Amino acid sequence: MYKQNFKIILSFLAILLFNFSSAQKKFTVVLDAGHGGGDIGANRNYSDIGLVQEKDVTLGIVLKLGAMLEKNKDFKVIYTRKIDEYPSLTDRTNIANRSKADLFISVHVNSSPSKTATARGTETFVQGPAQNRENLEVAKQENNVIYLDEKDKETFSSYDPSSPESLIALKLQQSKYLENSLILGTFVEDNFAKTGRYSRGVKQENLHILRRSAMPSILIETGFVNNYDDAAFLNSEQGRQETAENIYKAIIDYKKAVDRKTSSGTIVKKPEPEKPAEVALKNDFRILLITSSVKYNDGDPALKGLNYILTIKEGGVYKYYYSVTNMASTRDINLRTAKDAGFKNAYAVGFMPNQKLSTGYYTIELYAGPDKLSSNSFILQSLKDVDRTKTNGTFYYTYGKADSLEGAIDLQKDLEKKGIKNTVIQKVYK
Structure with a gap:
């Protein structure tokens, strides 16, 4: 009888401990400051604001964003880097996957091939074998870093983005995370637009760092380094702080949406007021x-x-x-x-x-x-x-x-x- 009662008590305590630990589980966000170390990323030297390097801008934004999240008791923050070093893409995604993170957010700075530097603004990417050729340069730019690290060469050597089989596997793997990623990306871009940034929207592209992440994941291009206004903004403390705040608010809104899950497991979005149908103009x-x-x-x-x-x-x-x-x-x-x-x-x-x-x-x-x-x-x-x-x-x-x-x-x-x-x-x- 004693042994039986003891087993019952142990079982009860185990249930309480499980429920307590579940209740205490924090929302884990992995923050990835793009590039780093010998990989400086996109860069441009200006006579008045000096050298603007992607690796410095991304780290500055991520550290500010992480500090905000760490003040919130509901969040656990994991960084892929906190100093000027280069973790491989494999290391970055492994960190996220091993920690069973709820979100993976990679921060970057864009660059356009045009010498006229007319391209400007922010854009957020989610994983997907998109056919939009406008995004091709971004995909090339962000994926080319796999050749900087031997571990990445080995990990990604068998992946052929032009292969139908690879794309089918990719769709199956990412479909469960895509909707959530799109919701988070929309929150981010909406916040940028509200604070006066020019938003280029949310797009899908075949980016390796998103493909390897087993969770909702986004890659944020915070502006164009070869656009003077964007570069000056991102090179300033105020610009980095504002960018971090916009991403932070998006994460908060996203978590609220996750917490409003229905029994079917889909995210309940805030109902939007119905807009009247647009009427064609006479001219x-x-x-x-x-x-x-x-x-x-x-x-x-x-x-x-x-x-x-x-x-x-x-x-x-x-x-x-x-x-x-x-x-x-x-x-x-x-x-x-x-x-x-x-x-x-x-x-x-x-x-x-x-x-x-x-x-x-x-x-x-x-x-x-x-x-x-x-x-x-x-x-x-x-x-x-x-x-x-x-x-x-x-x-x-x-x-x-x-x-x-x-x-x-x-x-x-x-x-x-x-x-x-x-x-x-x-x-x-x-």
Whole structure:
């Protein structure tokens, strides 16, 4: 009887101890300051703010973020590095996996290949075999560090990101964590946007450090080192503190969401107020980038890489318009895209659809230059009824007539099908 009672007491104590330890389990966050040691990461030297190195910025942000979390009794913080050293990608993810962490957060600084440094802002990546080629440079940049360490070479040697089998395995492995990662990433980017940073959003990309983490994981690009404003912000104590605070608030909101789990194990998100359906505007809106006496062809550096350019010649000058929409939200996005590309004075211009010109017509300018086209040129061989004029030593060749802008655009598309490109719509007044 005594032994039986003793076993019952031991069992009861074991249950109490288990429940107590479960209740006391802290929410574990692994913080990874990207790069380090001999791997300085993205960097840029400025005459006034000095050398900005990714490894220094990331460590500064992570230490501030960790200090905030450590003050909260609900959290346990684990660092992949707290000094200027280089842990391999394998070491970083092993630390997270062995600790059975609830979150893995890797902090980085971005860099764009463009010398014009128009790219700016923050973006957060979650794991996924994304097909978005815009993210390819980030994937290459963050994955290339696997070649710095022999352990990483061995660990990742058999992984082929272009292999369908690898991608299928990756999807199966990460699907259970992806939704939570997306929620956390959205919290992070929303906080950046609220404090005035330009957010490029949450994206999926095949990043090794996220692929190897058996928990919800995000990689945060806190800005572009080759964008002066971003670099100056991240190189300052205030900028690093603000960045850390935004990530900290996102982690707090994420944990609250986790704590509101339903019995099915899915995260209950805060209900968002239903937005009324957007109503189309009466006008089509194009973004006027520049007005110039110079004609630029598609792909000219002056257009700063923007596509969907419509050029309209009016009064002897060329007006370059970017994109078209009749939705206010898309118009505003297009305007922001134009300004981010470097067209600071860009603005939206409304066009009434299918409006006919009462005092003139549209034609297509095929060619403008100091020399006449030869009779066997491709343009003259392909088209009849081409008009030629000469003004101030320049020859102009035009073709066709349309009474509306839409008609002129259709005429221009027909010419492109015939192989005649880089034409300009010209407005002619009677």
